[in-house]
Amino acid sequence: ELKVEQNPLFLSMQEGKNYTIYCNYSTTSDRLYWYRQDPGKSLESLFVLLSNGAVKQEGRLMASLDTKARLSTLHITAAVHDLSATYFCAVDIRRETSGSRLTFGEGTQLTVNP
Amino acid sequence: GAVVSQHPSWVICKSGTSVKIECRSLDFQATTMFWYRQFPKQSLMLMATSNEGSKATYEQGVEKDKFLINHASLTLSTLTVTSAHPEDSSFYICSARGEVDNEQFFGPGTRLTVL
Numbered sequence: 441e442l443k444v445e446q447n448p449l450f451l452s453m454q455e456g457k458n459y460t461i462y463c464n465y466s467t468t469s470d471r472l473y474w475y476r477q478d479p480g481k482s483l484e485s486l487f488v489l490l491s492n493g494a495v496k497q498e499g500r501l502m503a504s505l506d507t508k509a510r511l512s513t514l515h516i517t518a519a520v521h522d523l524s525a526t527y528f529c530a531v532d533i534r535r536e537t538s539g540s541r542l543t544f545g546e547g548t549q550l551t552v553n554p
Numbered sequence: 555g556a557v558v559s560q561h562p563s564w565v566i567c568k569s570g571t572s573v574k575i576e577c578r579s580l581d582f583q584a585t586t587m588f589w590y591r592q593f594p595k596q597s598l599m600l601m602a603t604s605n606e607g608s609k610a611t612y613e614q615g616v617e618k619d620k621f622l623i624n625h626a627s628l629t630l631s632t633l634t635v636t637s638a639h640p641e642d643s644s645f646y647i648c649s650a651r652g653e654v655d656n657e658q659f660f661g662p663g664t665r666l667t668v669l
Contacts, residue, residue: 471656482647482663483598528597532656539586540656544597 442467444531446545454553456518461548463512463529471532472512473542474503476525483528486514519552526550557581558650560661567638568669574634575664577648583628584650588658589621592645604631638668 443466453459463472471490475483487496489505489512496503500523502515512529526549530542557580567573577587585606590598602623603611610623622634631650635642645665649658 473657475660480665483660485657485660488657539603541588541600541603542658543600547597 442531442533442543444529444543444545446527446529446548448548449546450549450551452551452553453516453519455520458518459516461514461516461527461550463514463545465510465512465529465531465543467510467533469507469510469531469533470540472505473530473532474512474514475528475530477528477547478525486527516550521552521554524550524552556652556657556659558648558659558661560646560648560664562664563662564665564667566667566669569639570637572634572636573638573666574632575646575648575666577631577633577650577661579629579650579652579659582650582652584631584652585628586651587625587631588649588651589623589631589633590647590649592647592663598647601633635666638666640668642666643668 445464447462473488474486476486477483487503492507494505500517505512526547528547529545532540534540559578561576565573587604589601591601592598600613601616604623604625606625606628612618620636625631645663647663648661651658
């Protein structure tokens with residue numbers, strides 16, 4: 441059974457600081473996604489990582505993928521309060537009988553304090 | 555592009571009644587749609603995979619007779635929660651998979667409260 445584990449689950453950081461969220465998964469995958477969720481809202485797509493070594497950046501967020509280590513990271517640079525949200529990684533696994541499906545990590549609740 | 559809508563955005567119902575939630579892909583055709591459930595402070599859990607014109611595939615532990623899924627067209631899937639009980643109160647999110655790239659696009663969610 442596929443397991444997707446995020447670390448840490450809760451992160452409180454000060455504005456201006458850097459930090460990394462980790463996403464480990466237990467089986468081979470074609471692709472990995474990062475999403476943001478604000479309270480009471482649905483998911484907002486942040487990054488799609490399609491291959492080993494992929495790195496994508498948008499503003500203060502940068503995501504990377506190491507398929508050999510089955511690890512993805514979401515790095516936050518110089519955090520600002522607006523980044524406070526819950527961040528999920530999700531791994532896409534193809535199933536023979538029913539196509540691909542996403543398995544989500546537990547989520548990392550990020551709070552950026554002034 | 556790639557917009558998915560859900561209706562209603564929230565619903566409150568009495569225990570024992572049935573509730574229907576619609577999921578529409580507005581600007582693309584989706585042969586596959588997914589239904590997720592999210593309890594407070596938890597992650598998304600896949601309930602079922604819905605394919606246009608065929609029966610839905612339910613995840614282990616999800617009662618197919620309680621959560622009825624219909625995917626009658628390439629742009630619409632519905633989830634009906636039958637005989638709802640307070641423990642069914644949750645945030646229900648659908649997603650639709652486009653024909654290109656295999657990426658899933660998520661709807662805004664429906665918050666169900668069963669009294």
